[in-house]
Amino acid sequence: MPRKFKSGDWVKVKGSRTIQKMQVLKYVPKKDGFLGSIDHDNYLECVWYKHGERKVAVFHQNKLIRTLETGGLYNTFPRPRKRSLTKNLKT
Template sequence: MPRKFKSGDWVKVRGKLTTPKMQVLKYVPKRDPLLGGIDYDNYLECVWYARGDRKVEIFHQNKLIKSMETGGLYSSFSRPRKRSVT
């Protein structure tokens, strides 16, 4: 099966609305439980950040879809400036 993603692509888990936006790190070798061989082209290591903690997990490429949203992993909130009335 051909590789669907490359390092740096933004992905989400297919079929779930509340999943975080993740970035693909690399393809990783994983043993296929049915055939017993090692699969180098189907499993991805992805990273995302939740509440300041770095999360890393391995997903099969068919469970992921490419995200249209791109950008940084951190969400930044800008606070409104206080205006003085002097």
């Protein structure tokens, strides 16, 4: 089965609204318990942050969908503009 994602892609779990968007770290090998073979092309290690704590989990690529929104893992707020006192003074 071909790989659907690459490192750095933003994904979500299909049908789940509780898990935030995650970033793909890499494909990881996973041993099949029934057959005993090692699968290198189907399982992804993903990372996300919840309440400032880093979470990492492994998901099958068919359970993930790519998200359109991209960006950092942290919520950021715009900084207020710095104001200069010297620009407003008239001489």
